[in-house]
Amino acid sequence: MARLVMKFGGTSLTDVRHIRNVARHVKREVAAGHQVAVVVSAMAGTTNQLVAWTAEMAPLHDAREYDTVVASGEQITSGLLAIALQDVGVEARSWQGWQIPIKTDAAHGAARIVEIVSDRLIERLARGQVAVVSGFQGVAPDNRIATLGRGGSDTSAVALAAALNAARCDIYTDVDGVYTSDPRIVQKARRLARVSYEEMLEMASLGAKVLQVRSVELAMVHGVRILVRSSFTEPGAPELAGGNEPPGTLICDEDEIVEKKIVSGIAYSKDEAEISLRRLADKPGVAAAVFGPLAAADINVDMIVQNISEDGTLTDLTFTVPTADYERSHAVLERAKDQIGYEIIQGSTEIAKVSVIGIGMRSHAGVAADCFKALAAKGINIRAITTSEIKISVLIEAPYTELAVRTLHSLYGLDNT
């Protein structure tokens, strides 16, 4: 018997039939003797429709009104799921952010949770009532609804699990776990039974879109164990008991991972674009002249490579920005051309970032060298490199993405055999 948070995303709540299926998943856990709080997203498509209406009404609009409109999607699914649970004999009630309350800061549209007042929830859970909590929302200091930003329901679930001191936060989604790579590209990708917070953070931020990055950070800070699993499996199947691994992927502290693999996964991202400034004066302060205006325009620069010229007076600078900011970055740099003092600006959106991730790298040398050698052997040109303690990222031409990912997946022994 444990306290559980179960979170269901929009694709698990698309209609009455799907919501009934979710109710059966919840009933299974209640029948197993657990105290259960459920966090729900809006029906798939609803949030996009609501966001589109606010944008159509006025491109620049009051974030407090945006929150009022957009948070209604979760209000609908929370009420419907409570009805579905009662219909299968499970005592349940819905909770909106302002009712609990889930207190946020004043940053409407992208608020952060400050506090979850959990006393009443805990009391109800102890009495056997399931709490169905609207994800993605809370109440700001002005007593108005605040939303947490897109994908915020994952964050709601993890924060609630922390507040309730839950044994686990189960994130139900349309995939059955976290894989060693994208199964659409790598047929031999395997589901990971366990992955550490640090690895998951790298994977999430690199395009493995299973979980929102913020929710993983929050889980790491509060030590919330997350189980990523599918809502499309048979809800009636009893859980494996005792020491067996549960279905899905457990995201946990690395201390919980006994057998640490050197490399856990290969991620990739096509959401970055490359910009090169040619024949830049190689003098102190030039980097600030380039990246200052970009930072002022709220554009995140990721990988940076500087090639020093032969005579030491001119240089080339290459870096990546999110593809969505590519045009804007160009405009910012064109405007700042005279202050920076470059000759040519070039760029491409036809690039990809491929990353090798694994906590085992910390204690193993030669992982990076193996990577570069294997890619070279396939004729794949590396345009830039960044590394961290548990990650190696390389920038390559986009058409080579799949080849590079498969090559590295095999290289580090991740292929399912």
Next chain:
Amino acid sequence: MARLVMKFGGTSLTDVRHIRNVARHVKREVAAGHQVAVVVSAMAGTTNQLVAWTAEMAPLHDAREYDTVVASGEQITSGLLAIALQDVGVEARSWQGWQIPIKTDAAHGAARIVEIVSDRLIERLARGQVAVVSGFQGVAPDNRIATLGRGGSDTSAVALAAALNAARCDIYTDVDGVYTSDPRIVQKARRLARVSYEEMLEMASLGAKVLQVRSVELAMVHGVRILVRSSFTEPGAPELAGGNEPPGTLICDEDEIVEKKIVSGIAYSKDEAEISLRRLADKPGVAAAVFGPLAAADINVDMIVQNISEDGTLTDLTFTVPTADYERSHAVLERAKDQIGYEIIQGSTEIAKVSVIGIGMRSHAGVAADCFKALAAKGINIRAITTSEIKISVLIEAPYTELAVRTLHSLYGLDNT
């Protein structure tokens, strides 16, 4: 300069374009120097969809969850209208029932407003901010959302007008006022400039579906003047100033109506069905034996006619029930057949009730006699009659409805010439 409540129904809020149009209506009143609170319904169709989902999930469901789901429609339109108002330069914010708060009783699904805490709204209105209030909802003593029952936004608007001591409550709808009869049937129907609360109550309950009955009752109790008007007119047109009649129909105390007409309108309803019990024992307690079981089944009986038999031992009893309850009424009476002691049960849904309404009737004799004579002259058989101080209703066969309504409309001089 006055304080106004403006209420817009779902057909005035169907999409972004319609909501923009509503914003222009509001802007016109603000520009005229008025303090404005707006009450909104959900987009047309939204509430029906939400209600359908709750019913599909479970035919019998928790009214508190129903309220949570269904109230989200108004949350969406209130936020969108606030954005639209800001976009045309009008300071505005949305208010949900729990934020004001609009306190209701505990009767979730059909709650009554107990109190509207208006201090903060009045303060904001005085500062020139438009309050956009979600209609149809409030917050119950359990701190959960409560809805007022279908059509409840009219009630929200009138209650808010009373709480704010507003000069007028303008109900914008898809018709431009209250007519002497249904214009789809009577081409010569005229818009009434003014109509008393009492008359409007009779018209509303008899099928002139412009306003919810409860909102008119509430307006009468609190002396709230209601102006029914169209949202589809040009919003930019300035209001007529001073003593001129505003567009639409003003529903007010009869003291405000200088020229009292004998008859103000002819209403009809096809939502009633007739049931006859034949050869009933004519003894004390038989009426209780018939109407007791119907009342216990929550079925409202309207018109009742009893024909006493020649020998005084047997009788026929005829009465009307809502068409929606017709089958159920039959079943109830079949079950109680032995206790009641009748021989034959007959019935028809092919009947209509036509009513002549007017406060002037109080001081004029012969109105009813004229009605019966005119219908007889057209060969229309009257199956039952009920009268009140300001109303005469007759039950006729449904195919004669249009003929009867037009005949009476002409008879009492209501035709537009």
